Amino acid sequence: MTAEIRVTFDAHDPRRLGLFWREVLDYAVDPPPGCEVGDPVETADAWLGFLTRAGLPESLHNSAFGIIDPSGKGPRIFFQQVPEDKVAKNRVHLDVRAAPGLAGDARMAAPEVECERVVALGAVRLKRFEPDGGMSAGFIVMSDPEGNEFCLD
Numbered sequence: 001m002t003a004e005i006r007v008t009f010d011a012h013d014p015r016r017l018g019l020f021w022r023e024v025l026d027y028a029v030d031p032p033p034g035c036e037v038g039d040p041v042e043t044a045d046a047w048l049g050f051l052t053r054a055g056l057p058e059s060l061h062n063s064a065f066g067i068i069d070p071s072g073k074g075p076r077i078f079f080q081q082v083p084e085d086k087v088a089k090n091r092v093h094l095d096v097r098a099a100p101g102l103a104g105d106a107r108m109a110a111p112e113v114e115c116e117r118v119v120a121l122g123a124v125r126l127k128r129f130e131p132d133g134g135m136s137a138g139f140i141v142m143s144d145p146e147g148n149e150f151c152l153d
Contacts, residue, residue, distance in 0.1 A: 004075075005075045006075055006076045006077070006078055007075050007076075007077045007078070007094070008077075008078045008079075008080060009021075009077070009078070009079045009080070009146075009148060010080060010081075010082040010084075010086075011065075011079045011080065011081060011082065011146055012081065012082070012085075012146060013062065013081075013146070014062055014063065014064055014065035014079035014080060014081050015044060015062050015065045015079075016145065017065070017079050017144065017145060017146055018044075018065035018066065018067050018077070018079045019040065019041075019044065019065075020121055020122055020123075020144060020145055021067060021077060021079075021144070022040055022067045023121050024096060024118050024121060024123070024144075025067070025069070025074070025077075025096070027067040027068060027069055027070065027074070027077065028040065028043070028067065028068055028069075028070045029043035029044050029047075029065075029066075029067055029068075030043075030066035030067055030068045030076060031043050031046060031047075032046055032047050032049075032050035032051075033050070034050075035050075037068070037070060044065070047061075047065075048061055062081060063080070063081045064078065064079065064080050064081065065078075065079045066078045066079070086146065086147045086148065089149060090148055090149045093148070093149050093150050093151065094150045094151075095139070095150070095151045095152075095153050096114065096118075096150060096151070096152050096153075097153060098110045098111040098113070098114035098152045098153065099111055099137075099153065107131065107137055107138060108128075108130075108131065108138045111138070111139065111140045111152040111153060112140070114152050115140050115142065115152055118142060118152070119142075122144070122145040123142045123143065123144055123145070123150075124142065124143045125140065125141075125142055126140075126141040126142060126143055126149070127140070127141045128140045128141075129141070137153065138153070139151045139152060139153035140152040140153075
């Protein structure tokens with residue numbers, strides 16, 4: 001039996017970072033108990049109502065945020081608020097598969113298109129690595145709005 005995993009990001013603004021990654025991955029906002037997956041902003045706002053009814057102080061309403069794969073195949077991604085800044089390169093990062101199964105010119109064209117889309121969402125392009133003819137088919141290194149590195153491949 002395989003283990004189920006959840007990927008957790010430390011963040012200054014969990015809701016903002018979660019909504020960014022929801023768009024990148026085409027995920028859904030994980031709804032509060034008693035609610036169903038729906039419009040991302042409405043589902044995120046439903047959390048605010050839930051937390052208020054639960055008595056959580058408003059100062060803690062953005063202390064955590066979660067997104068889920070609506071197909072149920074991918075892991076839940078959780079964002080937790082932390083006070084410290086990111087100070088070094090990630091030791092673990094996500095690879096967003098923009099070109100699975102593609103070869104030739106299309107292989108790097110697909111990550112370039114995806115790069116434009118995620119930059120418009122708030123990502124920063126850091127560096128492109130060309131295919132090396134061996135182990136690497138090429139990829140683009142990016143960072144999310146809080147500086148977490150990820151790759152488009």
